Every structure is written in structure tokens, then in C-alpha cells.
Amino acid sequence: MKGRIHAAALALLLVVSGCSAGSSASVASGPDTLSVGFTAEPASFDFTHADGAAIPQALLYNVYEGLVKLDASGHVVPLLAKSWTISPDRKTYDFQLQPGVKFSNGAPFTAADVKFSLLRVKTDWTISVKSAMDVVDHVDVVSPEHARVVLAKPSNGWLFSLTSRIGAMFSPTGVADLANKPVGTGPYEVASRRRGDSIVLQENPAYWGRKPAYRTVVLKYIADPTALNNALLSNGIDVISSLTSADSILQFQGDTRFTVVQGTTNSEVTLAFNNKRAPLNDTRVRQALTYAIDRKAVLDLVFNGRGTLIGSMVPPTDPWYEDLSKVYPYDPGKAKQLLAQASVKNLNLRLRIPNLPYAVSAAQVVQSQLAEVGVGTTIETLDFPAVWLKQVFTDHDYDLSIVQHVEARDITTFGKPSYYWGYDSKRVQQLLAEADSGTTEQQVADMKLVARQLNTDAAADWLFLFPNVIVAKTKVTGFAPNQVSESFDLTGLRPR
Amino acid sequence: MTVKVLRRVLILVVSLLVASIVVFLFMAVLPGDPAQVALGVNATPALLAKTRAEFGIDQPLVTQYLRWIGGVLHGDFGRSYVTRDAIGPQLLDRLGVTLWLVGAGMVVALVIAVPVGTFAAVRHRKPSGVTVSGLSQIGVAIPAFLAGIILVQIFAVQLRWLPSGGWTPPDQNLGEFLRGLVLPALSLGLVQGAVLTRYVRSAVLDTLGQDYLRTARSKGLLPGQALFRHGLRNASVPVVTVLGLQLATLLIGAVVVERVFVLPGLGSLLLDAVSSRDLLTVQGIVLVLVAGVLLVNFVVDVLYTVLDPRLRGS
Numbered sequence: 001m002k003g004r005i006h007a008a009a010l011a012l013l014l015v016v017s018g019c020s021a022g023s024s025a026s027v028a029s030g031p032d033t034l035s036v037g038f039t040a041e042p043a044s045f046d047f048t049h050a051d052g053a054a055i056p057q058a059l060l061y062n063v064y065e066g067l068v069k070l071d072a073s074g075h076v077v078p079l080l081a082k083s084w085t086i087s088p089d090r091k092t093y094d095f096q097l098q099p100g101v102k103f104s105n106g107a108p109f110t111a112a113d114v115k116f117s118l119l120r121v122k123t124d125w126t127i128s129v130k131s132a133m134d135v136v137d138h139v140d141v142v143s144p145e146h147a148r149v150v151l152a153k154p155s156n157g158w159l160f161s162l163t164s165r166i167g168a169m170f171s172p173t174g175v176a177d178l179a180n181k182p183v184g185t186g187p188y189e190v191a192s193r194r195r196g197d198s199i200v201l202q203e204n205p206a207y208w209g210r211k212p213a214y215r216t217v218v219l220k221y222i223a224d225p226t227a228l229n230n231a232l233l234s235n236g237i238d239v240i241s242s243l244t245s246a247d248s249i250l251q252f253q254g255d256t257r258f259t260v261v262q263g264t265t266n267s268e269v270t271l272a273f274n275n276k277r278a279p280l281n282d283t284r285v286r287q288a289l290t291y292a293i294d295r296k297a298v299l300d301l302v303f304n305g306r307g308t309l310i311g312s313m314v315p316p317t318d319p320w321y322e323d324l325s326k327v328y329p330y331d332p333g334k335a336k337q338l339l340a341q342a343s344v345k346n347l348n349l350r351l352r353i354p355n356l357p358y359a360v361s362a363a364q365v366v367q368s369q370l371a372e373v374g375v376g377t378t379i380e381t382l383d384f385p386a387v388w389l390k391q392v393f394t395d396h397d398y399d400l401s402i403v404q405h406v407e408a409r410d411i412t413t414f415g416k417p418s419y420y421w422g423y424d425s426k427r428v429q430q431l432l433a434e435a436d437s438g439t440t441e442q443q444v445a446d447m448k449l450v451a452r453q454l455n456t457d458a459a460a461d462w463l464f465l466f467p468n469v470i471v472a473k474t475k476v477t478g479f480a481p482n483q484v485s486e487s488f489d490l491t492g493l494r495p496r
Numbered sequence: 497m498t499v500k501v502l503r504r505v506l507i508l509v510v511s512l513l514v515a516s517i518v519v520f521l522f523m524a525v526l527p528g529d530p531a532q533v534a535l536g537v538n539a540t541p542a543l544l545a546k547t548r549a550e551f552g553i554d555q556p557l558v559t560q561y562l563r564w565i566g567g568v569l570h571g572d573f574g575r576s577y578v579t580r581d582a583i584g585p586q587l588l589d590r591l592g593v594t595l596w597l598v599g600a601g602m603v604v605a606l607v608i609a610v611p612v613g614t615f616a617a618v619r620h621r622k623p624s625g626v627t628v629s630g631l632s633q634i635g636v637a638i639p640a641f642l643a644g645i646i647l648v649q650i651f652a653v654q655l656r657w658l659p660s661g662g663w664t665p666p667d668q669n670l671g672e673f674l675r676g677l678v679l680p681a682l683s684l685g686l687v688q689g690a691v692l693t694r695y696v697r698s699a700v701l702d703t704l705g706q707d708y709l710r711t712a713r714s715k716g717l718l719p720g721q722a723l724f725r726h727g728l729r730n731a732s733v734p735v736v737t738v739l740g741l742q743l744a745t746l747l748i749g750a751v752v753v754e755r756v757f758v759l760p761g762l763g764s765l766l767l768d769a770v771s772s773r774d775l776l777t778v779q780g781i782v783l784v785l786v787a788g789v790l791l792v793n794f795v796v797d798v799l800y801t802v803l804d805p806r807l808r809g810s
Contacts, residue, residue, distance in 0.1 A: 043578040043772070050578065051536035126547075128538035179580065195586065196760025196768075197663055222661065222758045223768070226645075230660035231758070234652035386528025386773045393537060394529075 031495060034214040034476065036488070037228050037237040039244060041221035042199070045190065046178035047165045048125040053406065053486065056165040057241075058199060058219055060487035063104075064184035066167030067095055067114065068159065069487075070408075072263075072480030074317030076163055080109065080185065090154035090437065097145045101208040103171040104189045111147035115139040117170045118149065132161040154437040160409065164486050187212045187491055197221065201490070213478075213494035225357075232258070238476055241488050243469040245357060246304035252471045260471050263481025264308055266315050267406040267466035269358060271366060274399050275459060276422030279344050286458035287328065288338035289400075292373040294330040298365045299464040302358050308465040312451040313411040315465050317484045319440075320447035324455045335373040348376040349399035352392050354384030359402045362463060366402070393420050404466055408484065411447070414454055423459045501798060508794050515786040516568070520561050523775045530577045530773040551577055553775075564779065573780040578772050583780045586765070591784060593663060594761035597684065597750050600677050602743070604685025605692050612689075613696025618719065620701060629697060635690025640749040644683035644756040651679060661758035680757040684749050688742055695738045699731040706730070733803050740796030744789040 040054040047055040061069055067081035078084075081095040101109035121133040135155045140148040151158060161167065174183025182190055187209065191202035203215040220237050222228040229248045231237045243249060252258040273280045273289070280286060299307050308316065311324030339347070351367065353359040360381065367377045377400065382388040392398045401420075405413075415432040417424035428450055435446035454460070468483040478492040531547040532539060539547075548554045552563065567574055573583035612628055619625030652660035658679055664672035703709065704727065712722040751763030758764070762781050769777040 041768075043576075044580065049580070051534065126535075126543065128536055128540060128543065131538070194663075194760065196590065196764050197758070220662070223764070224755055224758070227648075227661050227756060227758050230648050230653055231662070234648075234656050234658075234660040236652075236659050236662055383528065383771070386526075386530075386533050386771070389532050389537070390528050394532060 030216075032213070032215040033218070034216070034239065034490075034493065035218040035220055035237040036239040036241055036490075037220045037222050037231055038241050038488070039221070039223055039225065039228060041196070041223075044179040045182045045193075047127070047168075048121075048130075048178060049127065050179075051127045051129075056486035057488045058201075059182060059184070059186075059190075060165055060168065060485070061186065061489045061491060062188045062201060062217075062487065063182050063186045063190060064165075064168035064170075065186045066162055066169060067097075068162050068167065070163040070485040072482045072484065074315075074319070074482070074484045076159060080169055090439070091151045093149045093151070093159070094142075095147045095149070097147065098208060099145055101185050102206050103174055103183050103185055104204050104206070105171065105174050105183045106206070107171045107173045107183075109169065109171070109185050110144040111141040112144070113169055113171055114147035114149075115141055116172050117168065120170065120175075121166055129161075129164070129166060132158065132164075132166050156438070156440070156443050157409070157412070157436050164408070188217065191216075210491075212491055214490070217490055232471060232473075239470065239472040241470065242483065243471055246302070246306055246469075249304065249306070249469060249471075257474060258471055259474050259477075260469065261479045261481050262306060262470075263468045263483065264316055265406070265466050265468045265483045266317070266408045266410070267404045268310065268313055268315070268410075269302075269307075269362065269402065269404050269463045269466055270313075271362075271461040271463055272398075272401045272403065272421060273458070273460055274396060274420075274422050275424070276396070277399060279342065279347065280349075280399060281422075282342050282344075283457055284338045284342040285344055285347075286461075288335040288342070288344075288373070289370065289375065290328040290458045290461045291331045291338065292335035292375070293366055293369050293461060293463075295325070295461075295463050296330070297369070298362050301365050302361045303464070303467060306469065307467040310462050310465050312455045312462060313405070313414065313460075314447075314451045315484075317482055318409065318447075320444045320451065322448060322451065324451065327455055328458070332369075332373050339373065339375070346376075347374070348378065350380060351377045351400040351402070352380045352382055352388075352398040353402045354388040355381045356384055358404065358466075362402050366400075396420050396422060402463070408486075411450060411454070414450070414459060421460060423454075423457070425453065425457065425459075428453050500801065504794055504797050508790055511790050512783075512787055515790070516565055516783055517561070519779055519782045519786070520564065521557075523779055524557055524560075526773070526775070528773050530775055533773045534577055564776070568780075568783065574776040576769075576774050576777050578769075578774045578777075583777050586777075587762070587780050587784055590760060590762045590765045590781075593759055594747070594750050594754070594763065596666075596677065597680055597753065597759060597761060598743070598746050600681035601684030601688060601746055601750065601753075602739075604681050605688035605742075605746075608685065608689030609692030609696050613693040614700050614723070616693065616697040617700035617704060618723070620697070629694065632690045632693040632697075635687060636694070638687055638690075639752075640684050640687050641752045641756050643686055644680065644753055647679045647683050648756070661756070663759050676757075680753050680759060683756070684746060684753050687749070688746055691742060691745075692735070692738065695735055696731070699734045700727070702734075703727040703731040729803070733800065736799055736803060737796055740792050740799075743792045747785060747788060 042055040042058055043050050043052060045055060065079050067079060068076050069079040071077045080098050080101060082098055084093055084095045086093055097111060103109060118133065118136060118139050121130050135151050135153060135158050137150045137152040142148050169185060171183055187204055187207045188201040189204045191200040193199045198221060199219040201217040203212060222231055225244050228240055232240050249260060252260055273286050275281060295309050299305055309325035311327055314321045351363055353363045363379050367379055370377050382391060392401050412432055413419045414421060414423050415429045431446045431450045435443045470479050475496050476493060477496050478494045480489060480492060530551060530553060531544050535543060535547060552560060564574065571584060573587060575581060576583055616625045616628040648660045651658045659676050662676055664676055666673040709722050709727055712726050751766060754761040754763035755767060766781045
């Protein structure tokens, strides 16, 4: 019997050690292959029908290209359009296109494709961001390399939204099976996909622009943050596209194998006030709550002090950014005073948050700080996205909530009284409209006024701007520190 | 014997039907609108209504259920709300991964439990036997995901011998497939092995005290020989039962382990589908898992009668 037991134990050991002998645990390796880890996996490849940030993150600028793109400092720069002019009435856009561009299925890219792609947003797309194209009246094909877009009314927001998935260029010969076979003009093509695991991008041999440094890029999808970190630590991946928890930065920081790149995002972590509901419909109460919360302390706890204090709905990469983070310094005394002025006593509010780590930790700080000025809060954690979307976002059934607003230039949501903020200001609505139709200078000036007005009204409390933290093996370079577009742009990455 | 088996089959079918209704009703009361989740934050009421109609979730519950179960009976699990792809093939694909994991976990568990349990039983009065059963007690207390996290820290992060997760299909690269399976199988199997060890020990102990073993010994066989020739088959009856029950635990353990090791199995699909309110997919997965557990119990029942002639009856 003894002998058999020893044999079995030995066999088990052999299984373990035999499989582990020697080699490192990297994916399909080689100097021109890169493996990047993400937390959210695209449901399909068709961002014209399926919502969510994960599809454009993988495909935009990498597989699909638009006329224009957003660079890392937030500027609209040329891509498939070499240049463009805007008519004096700001309604007609003339785009001069790059010559010699081909789709990955071999079809040439011309002004006819511009017309096809822009108008198709109105007719075939089903996701809600398609409304950004409503302002387009018609598109003319002036010549194969010249497309003219005529808007129904001037809109600066339209050109900006062309940098997002809305502006992606499609070929009429390449839209038969968008969910499985994307056809774009970008530097990469989709080579394969294993659901629940990875997507493999392969260099597009006929690409018109500068060739990417990595011929093969494996996008690995790892939902659990710890598992994502472990994959980098154990050679499973080369890059973590975005770190979601600050605690794990430390284990990479001191390690010479890795570089940590930090920049900003468009993602405002916001304590939303239900502006429609008493007593939060009283500006003094909202101001009081804003004074009562030490945003620096929130940021320290939630993201180890990384991130930016902003004070309004504007990230530093927008042209109209001003630092408004010091308008309401942490001042519990002032908070109590304002609450007394508003004759609010024994206030108890429902803080309904999504079940996401940043919201859960931020809510605890907010709760204890509000308690110090005599405001009680009941934290209710809701399943995200399903339950939070339904109850807080759609039904407006909340007093306070904490959520990241990730979309670019989403300050415009304060212009919609039906949005879940419940914020209704004629002045802000008018300024936003003027900014959209005016010249660039007017736009900047008006948007500054909007941001200041929101800050004065304490329409919400902008806790902090989420940082963009990329961790990569030292051998990979070329990361744009700021994540301002919808794309995880692979085109600038290269080996050291 | 045939009647017995037929009765079991009938029980199996009824259980499956009841399970399908329960699963469906659970999904129906889950808060959150699948159309809203699919369309995102700027969805217009018109688009929401159109999408609900497209999914068929504006129909009465009975209609929805009948349409779903009717499809399932024809092997059609419907289309995912989120990806719009057919669910059936996706389930099959993911089930493959989960079965590899559960199978490998079971092998690890048996490789540990049978020899260790027998050893602990044969030496139950000696310090070595007592130590072994004590150790298995500790093993029982460790959840599979914790074992997984510890194994990843040691073998993937520190030593970098094995991948910390990920999946390579066996037909693509057998070596990578095996390397990727080692840690998940160990984290599932170690805990299961500890649980099974205790059952093997008590089953063997029980058998050791039986008269026929004493008879065998008196014919001149060594204790080990007697146990192997006459005892193990009898000891296996209760163990097989427990094995069947444990298989269900193993399936559930696999759901968690898949998350830790990023394996594209049914468990990770289930978690994703629940959070995106992809109800048809959730229903499909849960039904497959329930069917798996019920089937295992059915097989155990039948095996039981085969292994132990005393239970055959009329």
C-alpha cells in the first residue's frame, strides 16, 4: 500500500513539475507581437448596433478610421481628411481626402464612401449616439477626393463627434456582416476572436499610412482586476490598458520590469444631486453639501491621490478648462451655516450607487463627512448597469448618486432638464446652444461661462477626474498618457 | 431493474421541466430592463419600445416561456440580447471549457483522495493516519477560489512557471493547453480531494471491519491484498454517491475558478450575461448547469444499483 501511495504522490508532482519545466508563460511571442490587457470585452464588432465603450476602444483608429481624429491633448486633427474648410455661415464643411486609401477588402476609399458612411448613421445605426448625426442636412460628392457636408444649422459639436465612432468610414462592400467581419481603412484587420478570451489584430498589408510597429496585437480580456495584474506580472500580457484600482500601482512602481504612465481621462467621478427633489432643489443645500465634502480625502482613499480635482464638468484636455476646484474649499462650518439658512434639519438622504469599487469606496467617505455636518445618508448599492440605469438614471429615484461620466464633453448633459441631474437652467441651455453654433473663440468663452455657472449652482459635486494609468513592460513605449478619445490607439506604440 | 431506471428517467424529465420554469421566473423578476442595458444611457423611449418588441419581452410571461422552452426542445436556445448571436453554439463552446476544467479537477481530486483516504483508513490508529485526516480537514475549509489565488501567487507571479490564466484549446497547442489547465485543475481538485479523502477513509474503514475481509485475511492474504481484491469495490459504493454529489459542487466551484483564471467557460459567460441582463443566455446556461447536475445524479443512481447487487431488488 505504502508503495502505491508514494507512486501516486510522485505522479502528481510529475504532472505539476513536468508541465512547468523551464519556459516562460507568455502568449504567442516575438518582437513584433504585443499583448494588451483590457477589463471589458466587446459584445460584437458592430458598434453601429451594439452600445458600450469596448468596441470602439478596440476598433476605432486601429481598424476603422474617420475623417478626423482626436489626439492625446484633445485636439481634432486630420486623419482620412487631409484638410478641411468651414464656410463663413459655419454650415458647409469641405473635406479634402487622402489619396490612395483602400479598405481592407481592397475597395478604394472615396468621397462616395464618406457620403455612404455619414448618411448610414441616420438610417441604419440603432444606438443612441447616432443622434449626433441628425444635424447633417446632406452630403455632396464633389470629386472622388472632395466631400462636402452641409449641416442644417451650425454645430461645433458635430465635427468633434466625427472623432468618435460616429465618424468611422465604411465601404458599401464591407457592411454585410459588421458583427463578425469589420472592414475599415485602418492599420489593423481583425484576424480572429475567441469569445471570453481575446481578439487578435493583424497588420493591414495595404495600409496607406505609417506602418504600425507591431504586426500582431492580441487584445486580452480579463474582467477581474487582480487577474489582469497577475497576467502582466507573470508574462501573460505586455500592457495593462487602464488600471482600475490604485492599490495595485505599488507592486508595479518599484519594479524595473515595468513602466507606469499616468495621464488624464474624460471621466468625471461625480456626486450627483437630484436637483428636482426637495431639499436638493435649494441651491444653498447643494452648496452646503459641496462645502461638507473634502474631495482631496475622497481622491486619496479611492485612487491613492492619483487623479485630478476639477470643480466642474470639464477635464483639462478640453479647450475651455479652468481650475474651479478651489471654489468650494472643505469647510464643515460653512456647510452647517448654509443648511441652517435653508432651515434644513434632520436631513436624511438616499445615496444610491452602482456596485463598482470606486463608487463604493467614495460613498463611504461621503457618508462619514456628511454625517459631520448633521446630514445622514443611507447607502444603497445597485447592480450596475441594469438596476442603476433603471432606477437612478431612467426613473430618477434617488437623492444622491456617485458615478463616472466617461463620455467626452458630456457637460452638455446639463443642458437637458430631462437628464437624471434634474438640472434646469435657461441660461446654461442658451449658452450651450450659442457655443455650439459660434466661432471657436465664442465656443471657448461660452463654455467657460457654462462651467462656472454649474459650479456656482453646485449642480453636482465633481469629486475628481479619473486618472489614466497604463502599466507596461519597459520594452514597450509610445503611449499617449491621456485617454481622451474612445479608442485605445495602438498606432503610436513601438518597442524600445 | 428496468422499471427502476424508467422511473428515474421520468423523475429526471419532470425535474428538468420544473427547473426550467423556476429559472425562467427568476429571470422575470430580476430588476433591470434588458433593452435599456443593451441600448445604453441615451436610449430614446421609441427605440426602447422597438427593442423590447424585438426581444419579445413585451409579451405576456406565459408566451415568453412557451416560446423559449419550445425552442430549447428543438435545440434552439434563441439569440443573445447583447451579441445577437445564436446562444446554442456559444453554450456548447463554453461548456467544452468547463467540462475540461471539471474533468481535470475530478482527476486531481481522485488521485489525491483514493490513496490518501485509504492510507488514513488503514493506519487510522497510527499517528501518520491521524495526521493525514487532520490535514484533509484543513483542505476542506479552503474555498477553491482562495486556493486558486494562492497557487497563482506562487506558481505564476513569483516563480513564473505557469500562466496565471487564459485558455488555449487543446487542438491549437496541446502543451499550452495543459500548462494552462494545471493551476485551475489543482485549485478545484485540491479542495475536492480533501473532501473526498474523508469519505474514502470512512468507507474503507467501514469495509475493513466487515466479516468477509476477516475471512479473506484468514485465508492468508495480507491486509493490503485483501482490501484490494475484495474490499475496494464495496468501499466504492458510498464514494461513487458522494462523487456524484460533489460533481455538482465541482461545477459551481468551476464557475468561480473560471473567473480567477480567466477561462472562457460557462461560469464566466454566466457572470457576464447576468450583469448585462442577457436573460436568454442566463436562462440557457442555468438550464444546462441544472441539467448537468440532474443527469449526474441520475447516472449515480443507476451506477449505484450496478455496483451493489443488494440494491437491485425486483
